[in-house]
Amino acid sequence: MREISKRDLLKASGAAAAASIAGCLGGSDDQLTFWWVEGDGENYRDLNEWLAETVESETDRELEITGYAYSDLRQNVLTGGRQGTPDVIEGVIEHPGDYVAAEIVEPLTDRTDKVPHFDGFLDSALDAFRFQDELWALPYTGNGRALVYNKDILAEYGYEEGPPSEIGEFMELAGTINEDHDDMNGFHLTTERGEVRVTQEFLSHVYQHTDGPLYDWDGDGWALQADAGAFEAVLGDIYYRLFHGDSPAAGDSYQSAGWETNDVGFTEGEHAMIHCGPWIDGFRDTDQQEEMLDENTAISLLPKHADASDATYMEVKPLMLNAHSNDLDSGMAVASAFSSPEALERLSEIDSGATATPVHEDVESSIDNEDFTAFTEAFENGVAPAQIAWGEVREAIYDAIENVIFDEQTPAEAAADLEAVLREADVNLDPEAE
Amino acid sequence: MATSTDRLSAYRKQFVSLSTETWLGWGLLLPAALLMGVIILYPILDGILTSFQARSFLRPEIREFVLLANYRALVRDGVFWTALWNSAVLTGVSVALQFLLGLGLALLLKQQVPGIAVFRSITMVTWVLPVIVIVIVFNWLVQPGYGLVNLILAELGLPTDYWFSNRTWAMPLIVLMHVWKNAPFFAIALFAAMQSIPNELYEAAKMDGASAVQQFRYITLPNISYVAMIMIVLHVLYTFNNFDFVWLSTGGGPLRTTEVLPTYVYKQAFQQYALGYAASIGVVMLIIMMTFTVVYVKLEDFD
Numbered sequence A: 001m002r003e004i005s006k007r008d009l010l011k012a013s014g015a016a017a018a019a020s021i022a023g024c025l026g027g028s029d030d031q032l033t034f035w036w037v038e039g040d041g042e043n044y045r046d047l048n049e050w051l052a053e054t055v056e057s058e059t060d061r062e063l064e065i066t067g068y069a070y071s072d073l074r075q076n077v078l079t080g081g082r083q084g085t086p087d088v089i090e091g092v093i094e095h096p097g098d099y100v101a102a103e104i105v106e107p108l109t110d111r112t113d114k115v116p117h118f119d120g121f122l123d124s125a126l127d128a129f130r131f132q133d134e135l136w137a138l139p140y141t142g143n144g145r146a147l148v149y150n151k152d153i154l155a156e157y158g159y160e161e162g163p164p165s166e167i168g169e170f171m172e173l174a175g176t177i178n179e180d181h182d183d184m185n186g187f188h189l190t191t192e193r194g195e196v197r198v199t200q201e202f203l204s205h206v207y208q209h210t211d212g213p214l215y216d217w218d219g220d221g222w223a224l225q226a227d228a229g230a231f232e233a234v235l236g237d238i239y240y241r242l243f244h245g246d247s248p249a250a251g252d253s254y255q256s257a258g259w260e261t262n263d264v265g266f267t268e269g270e271h272a273m274i275h276c277g278p279w280i281d282g283f284r285d286t287d288q289q290e291e292m293l294d295e296n297t298a299i300s301l302l303p304k305h306a307d308a309s310d311a312t313y314m315e316v317k318p319l320m321l322n323a324h325s326n327d328l329d330s331g332m333a334v335a336s337a338f339s340s341p342e343a344l345e346r347l348s349e350i351d352s353g354a355t356a357t358p359v360h361e362d363v364e365s366s367i368d369n370e371d372f373t374a375f376t377e378a379f380e381n382g383v384a385p386a387q388i389a390w391g392e393v394r395e396a397i398y399d400a401i402e403n404v405i406f407d408e409q410t411p412a413e414a415a416a417d418l419e420a421v422l423r424e425a426d427v428n429l430d431p432e433a434e
Numbered sequence B: 001m002a003t004s005t006d007r008l009s010a011y012r013k014q015f016v017s018l019s020t021e022t023w024l025g026w027g028l029l030l031p032a033a034l035l036m037g038v039i040i041l042y043p044i045l046d047g048i049l050t051s052f053q054a055r056s057f058l059r060p061e062i063r064e065f066v067l068l069a070n071y072r073a074l075v076r077d078g079v080f081w082t083a084l085w086n087s088a089v090l091t092g093v094s095v096a097l098q099f100l101l102g103l104g105l106a107l108l109l110k111q112q113v114p115g116i117a118v119f120r121s122i123t124m125v126t127w128v129l130p131v132i133v134i135v136i137v138f139n140w141l142v143q144p145g146y147g148l149v150n151l152i153l154a155e156l157g158l159p160t161d162y163w164f165s166n167r168t169w170a171m172p173l174i175v176l177m178h179v180w181k182n183a184p185f186f187a188i189a190l191f192a193a194m195q196s197i198p199n200e201l202y203e204a205a206k207m208d209g210a211s212a213v214q215q216f217r218y219i220t221l222p223n224i225s226y227v228a229m230i231m232i233v234l235h236v237l238y239t240f241n242n243f244d245f246v247w248l249s250t251g252g253g254p255l256r257t258t259e260v261l262p263t264y265v266y267k268q269a270f271q272q273y274a275l276g277y278a279a280s281i282g283v284v285m286l287i288i289m290m291t292f293t294v295v296y297v298k299l300e301d302f303d
Helices: A006-025 A042-059 A070-083 A095-101 A109-114 A123-127 A151-156 A167-180 A196-210 A228-243 A259-267 A278-282 A287-295 A328-338 A341-350 A374-380 A391-405 A411-424 B002-050 B069-076 B078-109 B116-123 B131-141 B148-155 B170-195 B199-207 B212-241 B244-249 B261-271 B275-299
Strands: A031-035 A062-066 A088-090 A138-144 A146-150 A185-188 A215-217 A222-224 A271-276 A297-300 A312-321 B053-055 B063-065
Touching (some): A031 A328, A042 A062, A042 A328, A088 A328, A138 A341, A146 A151, A167 A185, A167 A271, A391 A411, B053 B069, B053 B275, B069 B275, B212 B275
Parallel strands (some): A031 A088
Antiparallel strands (some): A088 A312, A146 A297, A215 A222
């Protein structure tokens, strides 16, 4: 057998490098590109194949689907989107604002007649992407944050119909459960710095006091809708009492815990009540988890202060067109197909949580468990976050929560600091605007 | 007169020859120099230029000169100073431990005992593990409730915690992950350097009555110092600039106790879109690292 020499290896490496570069530079003009978070997901292969076939039959163009984690997806779109790839972009609710400011996405207002199912979208879901007098994205899935609770534990304390809705009584119950059970927290939510859920859960409670977004456009600029009083109420009655006070709702070791601890922890019996969305139904890796979700879990609206509303954080996933694409019509066909009732039914077969609270009236809710129906009500009460620059706001929220849960500041001090930072924050996404 | 003309002609020939050789040399160097300029010099210069500008990640084509405003803001920014201090602590402690542990491990690997070859191979495993895998492993180990570390502590009746969220233990855990990953590489490099020391030196030292400690102090250490220096410089640069361990495990929390300069640059550039401000932090990092490298190389008489 002929031995491979160093020269052969070098030649092969050179050829491979050249081929790679050619691959990067090349790319067929006939190929449409679609980036979405589950583009590479094995479970989603059938859906992706169906989408590619549907688009090809409608446009005669091949569809290449790529998966990215949301943070990578956003960065790649912002840095390279102007080159025209991808043609179609999926994302999270805060992304359209960034992309509009970067002049990367195309307004869809005049293209909606190309979407046969457009009239069926819920107005609230479309409203999440309507700003600057244009519609910037099509929604395809959504949810509202609610309270997920352990029925057995609450029944022990006489709350067969669900936990108390008033936050004082709620935290008292959570504290009692925590005190009585060595291995269970009464209430838990995520508090890990950098975790996107932390801000979503915090905002859910702030929205109860603003009954609308945190920032609203007042004609001249974005105006903060909450004051230190609202922040203090949330930081004091929830976040401080979570780990401090006479009767903390959770153990110290859960300070700064992330979503895994929250979601997986609940299904494994670690928490009596948590903040969550319909995806909780997907954590079924063990018999214990299945039993918990099928027999012992129910949903209610989030607890609130007596003078507050039932508002909560609304999450809607967008599909956007790259304004620099060389074929916007075909891109629209992708967005239309992926947000169609047929695609959503297919999505539902893979992830039932995706259509628990469908954003389209021709799609049935996947919720068949009566105990889970409160998710629908939560979605109806949902408030979509404003399309602002969230970076500075998020950091300030993390600071406030951390200072309170680690008892570095009183809730009043943290709330005052938070209000000051949010009032001064440069939340405008347009770098040229004042 | 004739002598002076001959001398002039010789000088001219020499000059022509020299200039021809020089230009030929420049001609050969030019493609590489151009390539270096495009892929190394230009990004660095653009980064330095950006540090004097207000520039958003969303619209990078819009640049506004603000002179030293970013640097003035940096001086007043408490988080920057926290991140700088944390970066220095993380780098100093991690590299010192990696070196000491690596040195100990190298001495161990040097022993001629049965099975040492297998042990040498196993030693390298942590170095080849991707950072994300290491972070996931550590993250699950310290999960409250079901993490192995906490289960053992609970079994022993000791307090449990989510250690990445503990203000006292978060940074030591990150240091531990760095050491766990990199100490074996130190060990292998130092072990290779030790292997190149002639055995005669040790034999002569033994004949002179030198103890094991004296042999280590006067033979081993001086002979591995060059490799050790390279390793230390490389790992100081790597650790000071390292982003992924901190970002994936704590995101800079809790209460910014693990915020380091790379995570702060990332937040400023990609979350707050402040490219100019992020670039000014980057320039500070560049100056610190350049200073460190120059001073260290001078001290060690690199030549």
